[in-house]
Amino acid sequence: MKKPDRSLGRVAAIVGMGDAYADHENVKDPLQLATEATWGAIRDAGIKKDDIDILLTGRAPWADRRPQWSNIFASHLQLPVRMTTELTFHGAGVNxxxxxAALAIAAGVADYVLCVQADAVQLFIDATAVGAATDACPQFEFPYGPTIPTIYAQLACRYMHEFGVTEEDFAEVAVQRQEWAVHHPKAAKRKHGLITVEDVMKSPYISSPLRRWMCATWGPGGTAGAFIVTSVERAAKAKNPIYIRGFGTCTTHEYLCERINLRKSRIPLGPLPAITTTGAAYAAKEAYEMADLQPQDMQIAALAGNFSHTVLVQLEDLGFAPKGKAMDLVRSGRMRPGGDFPVDTNGGWMGFGQPGISVAADSLVETVRQLRGNPLGLKAGNNPKLAMAYSAGGMLACHSAVILGTEKS
Amino acid sequence: MLEQGEFADFKESYPQPRVTQDALPYWEAVRNKKLLFQRCPACSGAIFPPRSVCPMCDAGAKPGWEESKGAGSIYSFSVVHRPPSAIWKSHAPYTIGLVRLDEDYFLFAEIEGKPEDMAVGKRVEVNFPDREVPLPTFRLV
Incomplete structure (x- = not known):
């Protein structure tokens, strides 16, 4: 596969960031959330609305599933632009x-690109009906009555089987996510306070081996994140630019029944058939190569761990631990508050929760905030300058990794 | 039938498979309590889910249908304790797993048996229980 030009890691920066939040006491729909975040990003960037040339979103919010949502939003802003489009790449698209946006800057077709995503599942739709109905294969999976956790649990089962990991290990992952979440004012699980391995092991099975505390929850009610991307030259005049040092993406399938039957792949997934290595490894490798950096150069990371075991698999695929050994990194304590490699500092998808597809924007918001030193929750103790922000979507299907830094390469 | 991206009210009845044209012979066979899969005439690879051209080699060959012996082993499994909707509640807990058939392809399906008896590697055989929606399941041998 053609390797991306490494110079792409030196062309663009985020110069404006805005975030917005909603809950049952303060209801906002995705258009309102995206509007609030966008105006926050515009003001933060010190530009005018009409400076925006291209508007990009991930796929339409669950809470407002109108097709052409990105164009609906541009219209809502009365923002004629060169192009709007949605990266329909599951949760990875938002990342x-x-x-x-960096590619558009590099190609010279935009001075400013607005990247924005909002959602508010809990406030507007029946969350229990979301998910398996669209993410399970409607022909060969959904008729058997799986939930999303059931599909992900197939990986959990294999991960335990192949690497000797236990449910207690999964519990420890949940405990550490909660250690960050309790400090974040918007985190869905903040209200539960700190938990122990015993608490997790006492929580009921959702779909074995996954217990309630090993799963992400819905909520907060709604969120949005907006980012103004421009050239590094323009960013030099910005007050707090965050440089896009590298990015990589890939997708390997849509449904799990397709993935397990995949027997060869030019994207390296280890010996096939198997599911314990995901496309995250390739997406991250591309990002590291573009940035000319290594996994150990990352000083902070935001994962897309919707379940305990996906946290572990992602830590491995992103290069932070050898395959099957992520629990060693978890047990080292390096990723906990006070550690030298803070990970999922907003509580991650498990602790912060999933307001919908915007959860991937929340991870980017948290990463930018930590790099700028102004998080809403607990500040990373190591003054991070380089970050990995990763997102995933679908049933282990789509992957996107972005390396952000406070300095140009 | 569910259209993609649509939230049908599946609480009223068990969901019907959204049958693709490629898979019509598969579902026709299921009604006759037979399990079919495809094989590529060029690379001999077992193909599932069904398609009109082999995706595993560059021959561009049209796959042929074969009957599976329906025997395999549990590759992975999960016991569903919190089902997706009301209609599944009386059925829970039930086990859903990936089964590796002896012809070397995988099915995602229900595995009948006691949850405590489930284990990776255990042998299973196909079953066609009489249900509202005909589906192949597996049961522990």
């Missing part, structure tokens, strides 16, 4: 639009 991948940052790289696509």
């Amino acid at each position: 991948a639009i940052i790289g696509q």
